Amino acid sequence: xxxxxxxxxxxxxxxxxxxxxxLEAWDPDGATSMALLRxxxxxxxDLIEIGMPFTDxxxxxxxxxxxxxxxxxxxxxxxxILDMVREFRKDDQATPIILMGYLNPILSYGPQKFCEDxxxxxxxxxxxxxxxxxxxxLMLPHATANGIDFIRLVAPTTDDVRLPHVLxxxxxxxxxxxxxxxxGTRSASSADLAAAIPRIRKVTDLPIAIGFGVRTPAQAAxxxxxxxxxxxxxxxxxxxxxxxxEDGKAKPGTVELVLAQVRALADGVRGR
Amino acid sequence: MxxxxxxxxxxxxxxxxxxxxxxxxxxxxxxxETLMPIVLAVEQAYAEAKKDPQFQADLAWHLxxxxxxxxxxxxxxxxxxxxxxxxxxxxxxxLNHTGSHKANNCMGQILLARRMGKTRIIAETxxxxxxxxxxxxxALFGLPCTVYMGATDVERQAPNVFRMKLLGAExxxxxxxAGTLKDAMNEAMRDWVANVEDTFxxxxxxxxxxxxxxxxxxxxxxxxxxxxxxxxAAEGRLPDxxxxxxxxxxNAMGLFHPFLDDTSVRLIGVEAGGHGIETGQHAASLTGGRxxxxxxxxxxxxxxxxxxxIEAHSISAGLDYPGIGPEHSWLHDIGRVEYVSATDNExxxxxxxxxxxxxxxxxxxxAHALAYVTKLAPTLDKDQIILMNLCGRGDKxxxxxxxxxxxxx
Ligand SMILES: Cc1ncc(COP(=O)(O)O)c(C=O)c1O
Numbered sequence: 001x002x003x004x005x006x007x008x009x010x011x012x013x014x015x016x017x018x019x020x021x022x023l024e025a026w027d028p029d030g031a032t033s034m035a036l037l038r039x040x041x042x043x044x045x046d047l048i049e050i051g052m053p054f055t056d057x058x059x060x061x062x063x064x065x066x067x068x069x070x071x072x073x074x075x076x077x078x079x080x081i082l083d084m085v086r087e088f089r090k091d092d093q094a095t096p097i098i099l100m101g102y103l104n105p106i107l108s109y110g111p112q113k114f115c116e117d118x119x120x121x122x123x124x125x126x127x128x129x130x131x132x133x134x135x136x137x138l139m140l141p142h143a144t145a146n147g148i149d150f151i152r153l154v155a156p157t158t159d160d161v162r163l164p165h166v167l168x169x170x171x172x173x174x175x176x177x178x179x180x181x182x183x184g185t186r187s188a189s190s191a192d193l194a195a196a197i198p199r200i201r202k203v204t205d206l207p208i209a210i211g212f213g214v215r216t217p218a219q220a221a222x223x224x225x226x227x228x229x230x231x232x233x234x235x236x237x238x239x240x241x242x243x244x245x246e247d248g249k250a251k252p253g254t255v256e257l258v259l260a261q262v263r264a265l266a267d268g269v270r271g272r
Numbered sequence: 273m274x275x276x277x278x279x280x281x282x283x284x285x286x287x288x289x290x291x292x293x294x295x296x297x298x299x300x301x302x303x304x305e306t307l308m309p310i311v312l313a314v315e316q317a318y319a320e321a322k323k324d325p326q327f328q329a330d331l332a333w334h335l336x337x338x339x340x341x342x343x344x345x346x347x348x349x350x351x352x353x354x355x356x357x358x359x360x361x362x363x364x365x366x367l368n369h370t371g372s373h374k375a376n377n378c379m380g381q382i383l384l385a386r387r388m389g390k391t392r393i394i395a396e397t398x399x400x401x402x403x404x405x406x407x408x409x410x411a412l413f414g415l416p417c418t419v420y421m422g423a424t425d426v427e428r429q430a431p432n433v434f435r436m437k438l439l440g441a442e443x444x445x446x447x448x449x450a451g452t453l454k455d456a457m458n459e460a461m462r463d464w465v466a467n468v469e470d471t472f473x474x475x476x477x478x479x480x481x482x483x484x485x486x487x488x489x490x491x492x493x494x495x496x497x498x499x500x501x502x503x504x505a506a507e508g509r510l511p512d513x514x515x516x517x518x519x520x521x522x523n524a525m526g527l528f529h530p531f532l533d534d535t536s537v538r539l540i541g542v543e544a545g546g547h548g549i550e551t552g553q554h555a556a557s558l559t560g561g562r563x564x565x566x567x568x569x570x571x572x573x574x575x576x577x578x579x580x581x582i583e584a585h586s587i588s589a590g591l592d593y594p595g596i597g598p599e600h601s602w603l604h605d606i607g608r609v610e611y612v613s614a615t616d617n618e619x620x621x622x623x624x625x626x627x628x629x630x631x632x633x634x635x636x637x638x639a640h641a642l643a644y645v646t647k648l649a650p651t652l653d654k655d656q657i658i659l660m661n662l663c664g665r666g667d668k669x670x671x672x673x674x675x676x677x678x679x680x681x
Contacts, residue, residue, distance in 0.1 A: 105578055132304070
């Protein structure tokens with residue numbers, strides 16, 4: 001069983017939804033983001049999403065745009081992100097890691113080589129924002145061959161006719177983009193989520209994670225209950241960004257602050 | 273059994289793109305899932321409109337009576353004498369309402385937006401010409417309009433910013449990246465993602481996800497179609513060479529497309545060479561880039577070795593874009609169109625030459641095309657013909673040019 005499937009099975013046995021915190025690779029530098037990644041499982045992360053910085057993140061709002069820019073200024077390269085995962089896997093064999101990014105850096109690395117190297121580094125899933133089902137054949141065979149789940153985005157604009165088409169060939173879990181909009185802007189209402197998730201469940205047995213607009217422990221608790229997991233990104237990055245000095249370096253205690261926030265979110269999904 | 277393709281389509285370079293929006297390996301639909309349904313809806317609506325004689329008649333009527341088509345074909349006699357070689361003709365799309373070829377495409381797309389029942393328009397703009405054309409059509413049809421423009425461009429194209437505001441558009445300055453066309457397009461895409469329900473995105477060049485590169489090319493092809501007929505009337509034959517500048521490549525596609533199957537006609541696209549290709553500060557995606565994916569399509573891009581997009585540089589805000597329309601990438605790879613470049617300084621020289629010999633102040637964008645023409649014409653015989661797309665007028669650029677000439681206005 002893949003790490004992602006195993007983790008969702010364990011969550012189901014526990015009778016709760018999961019927390020998926022997000023960090024942008026090398027934001028604001030390699031060492032800080034590595035420390036954050038290492039600390040996340042103990043703080044209560046069930047799965048972890050790592051953002052791959054890109055110069056033109058078209059689906060992201062100002063908060064994640066700025067995080068990507070900090071990572072790029074720090075000198076992040078695709079291969080350094082894979083190094084982070086390899087390093088993480090030395091002491092953690094259980095927590096699934098999902099890479100989220102845009103196509104061009106992966107294309108530049110080479111789709112096949114990327115999937116081979118990512119699989120060897122210990123990556124479990126990937127989400128490529130600007131690679132819709134219509135273009136998925138570019139990556140899907142390589143992802144499958146290397147045991148990487150190709151996770152699809154479903155949006156409020158994905159209607160019932162299109163839904164099975166979008167989920168065709170998807171594995172791991174389904175990522176429900178809960179708002180029509182970019183990251184870090186609005187949150188979906190309870191009513192929206194209550195209507196959307198059953199619509200997706202009709203078409204797939206895969207677990208569903210809700211992302212975009214999940215910020216607080218209460219929102220994470222609700223999303224992980226309605227679906228199977230909640231992704232929190234912008235709220236964590238905001239905390240990080242608020243604790244950088246004038247040179248953009250993390251002040252002492254920044255990592256601990258972000259991890260404390262992860263812990264509060266984890267308490268939320270555990271109903272504590 | 274499959275229907276055999278008619279021989280014309282088999283041999284034609286004009287039959288693209290494929291159902292997946294591909295020109296060879298270029299093009300496609302690389303957008304987030306949230307946008308995919310609207311992109312498919314635009315594709316379907318355009319396919320229907322294209323076949324609908326009512327839509328085509330409505331478009332033709334508006335092009336004639338509002339945009340002012342056909343634009344004249346002008347024999348630039350004094351310029352020709354000065355250059356001492358081939359005869360130079362200008363296709364005068366700078367005489368369109370709003371002052372550039374952008375009006376052709378905006379008219380087509382706004383009629384489509386109305387047909388789809390969309391009630392709000394967004395656009396990106398570099399030089400501001402596409403923004404002005406979009407704001408104009410929105411004023412004409414009474415639709416609210418938001419234009420995204422890089423902060424750098426807002427500064428260097430101030431007259432167009434004011435024009436858009438006068439026309440009732442909201443102009444949003446984009447500060448991310450270098451604050452130029454690429455960043456404006458990112459921000460317009462972000463707006464569209466959040467407002468797909470009521471909003472139509474009028475893309476200003478042959479870029480973006482399918483069907484945009486095809487649709488914008490179709491709307492701009494009126495340039496080449498008219499020129500072909502006009503050249504027959506003037507000279508009784510086709511030109512030997514057709515030349516156009518390239519930002520995203522819409523005025524060039526519009527001129528070239530009707531000539532693609534006329535193999536006797538050399539087609540030359542002129543990219544912005546900025547400070548010079550060797551300096552790395554340029555906007556020549558084909559000359560200095562490699563294939564990748566940005567803004568919804570696969571095409572040649574300026575990028576570093578890790579696939580991060582590099583900021584383009586050009587004196588001309590309309591050419592300052594690190595990509596190029598996917599059909600150009602294909603035409604480049606199959607060798608049908610030649611792609612060259614002209615630097616900032618060469619464009620400034622051509623700008624002045626055109627003004628002084630022909631009494632036409634060109635935009636800095638077509639001044640790049642003219643810069644190449646000034647090199648090419650003297651190498652050709654006097655009975656040969658060059659057709660150049662003079663796709664925009666230069667009123668918007670006089671401040672930039674004055675600054676470069678050391679003149680205070
Ligand atoms: C006059 C003029 N020409 C050319 C361009 C470049 O666009 P394209 O290459 O799509 O024709 C612009 C863009 O703003 C323009 O204003």
